[in-house]
Amino acid sequence: MLKDIPNILSSMRLLSSPVLLYLAFIGKLEYFLTLFIFSMLTDILDGYLARKLDSCTPLGAKLDTLGDLSIYLILPLCFLWLYPDLFMQEVLYVGASMVLGIIPVLAGIAKFGVIPSFHTWGSKFAAGLMGIAMVLLFGLQEVWPFHIVVMFQCLITLEGLLIIWYLPELRTDVKSFWHITRQKNQ
Secondary structure: OHHHHHHHHHHHHHHHHHHHHHHHHOOOHHHHHHHHHHHHHHHHHHHHHHHHOOOOOHHHHHHHHHHHHHHHHHHHHHHHHHOHHHHHHOHHHHHHHHHHHHHHHHHHHHHHOOOOOOOOHHHHHHHHHHHHHHHHHHHHOOOHHHHHHHHHHHHHHHHHHHHHHHOOOOOOOOOOHHHHHHHHHO
16 A cells, blocks of 8 residues: 555646646635645655655556646646736746647657656756746746746756657656666666
8 A cells, every 4th residue: 555655646646737727717826826836745755755665667657747747738827827917928938848848748759659757857856946936936926937947948858859869668767868878888
């Protein structure tokens, strides 16, 4: 039962997406922020607990990725509903962030036939930064952290594309592009 906790946490994040959408639609910012922060905490805990409980599985990697994608894909709509004027001012950054997030997914599907679940160190760091940036954006309407994270996303997207290009077959939990090239050369 303990080994199921990481998958339960990832599933909770996946299930929180429609609730977050609803809360944004009805304008319940405080509840939205609380659930969003909870969702971000599940993202931190699921991988940590999977490693600690020795329960890293392909299913867990997929659930984690789907949970991340579900949150990632709804945030622009939530932003639009909660702050329509600010959304219009930030539409280029929002669009860039969406494109940068979707490009490696589409490239992975094109090459491997499935959504890749690399969970690189860079993508984990970017997800943490994005979570903080989103809390500041939704909570305080501060946009500059979001701008910085979108710029960092450019590097993460490039790394994801390099990994997809380099790997002959799909792998999960790749630490970084540097790690896979170093492993092959040894």
